Ligand SMILES: Cc1cc2ncn([C@H]3O[C@H](COP(=O)(O)O)[C@@H](O)[C@H]3O)c2cc1C
């Protein structure tokens with residue numbers, strides 16, 4: 001289904017030399033240099049440009065909330081969707097600040113809402129099933145999620161977008177995400193779960209027990225698509241598909257916190273070359289995130305102690321990508337500026 005090629009190595013030496021010849025001590029722009037090189041490799045150009053950034057926030061409800069795994073009631077998912085539509089959430093603020101186009105996607109929330117050009121209908125159902133009792137969704141629903149995501153990316157590509165970010169909203173989804181992480185990596189349940197919206201120690205233990213029960217129900221490790229069917233959620237499946245589709249279209253993919261990184265891990269396990277297109281934007285405070293990043297050998301750009309999701313960490317990293325591209329294109333070389341090396 002996916003045809004994703006590794007980023008080009010053709011110009012790597014040329015770009016490295018260009019970066020090294022800029023008027024600064026060797027390596028002094030640190031992670032920004034790595035980022036500039038990655039974006040240049042993605043675009044196979046020594047003079048890359050970022051155009052028409054788009055973010056999507058995927059929203060879905062989770063049957064696993066019946067087990068009491070979140071600090072907030074499940075109604076908050078739909079309420080936050082309206083908040084996104086009305087422009088009042090953190091992700092709205094950061095997207096406005098950085099001129100990022102934002103869409104909200106109903107991936108499968110339980111309430112009925114009115115769709116618009118900003119609130120898209122890709123609903124796969126009225127919330128997933130409680131994954132302790134049965135699979136959260138069917139494998140057909142996972143495939144539907146992937147094809148919806150492919151269409152969204154294709155639409156953005158047609159209008160000239162070459163950098164994208166993804167957020168999620170779904171009360172209970174840190175438990176789904178932790179379950180997915182455990183299912184595809186084999187890392188033990190208690191190292192995958194965290195506080196999510198702010199559950200106490202007992203809540204964290206409950207989440208670990210829920211993930212362990214799921215592992216027992218499905219007899220251990222699973223491939224990424226079977227894991228998505230087993231543990232959900234609709235929004236995580238769509239985010240996984242969108243990351244794969246964006247990599248296929250050679251876009252820069254801004255990866256947010258814990259939940260987005262789980263989607264990135266699934267995408268990477270489905271098509272390892274997709275990893276080349278991922279910019280890991282921030283270190284989430286959610287407990288499993290460091291382990292998860294280590295699985296992908298990823299070093300995030302920011303560490304702000306954030307644990308929100310919605311794509312907020314990715315939106316905050318967008319201007320760093322702009323800075324990386326700007327220094328590569330605009331900074332003088334030692335030769336140009338007459339500075340001694
Ligand atoms: C008001 C509010 C806004 C949010 N925005 C993102 N999340 C984040 O918290 C949820 C995951 O945490 P858990 O697994 O503990 O439910 C997700 O919806 C995630 O995006 C929010 C949560 C709340 C309460």
Ligand SMILES: O=C(O)c1cccnc1
Pocket residue numbers: 174195196197256257258259260284285286306307308309310
């Ligand atoms: O890092 C995340 O994605 C995250 C952490 C806590 C709650 N919601 C999202």
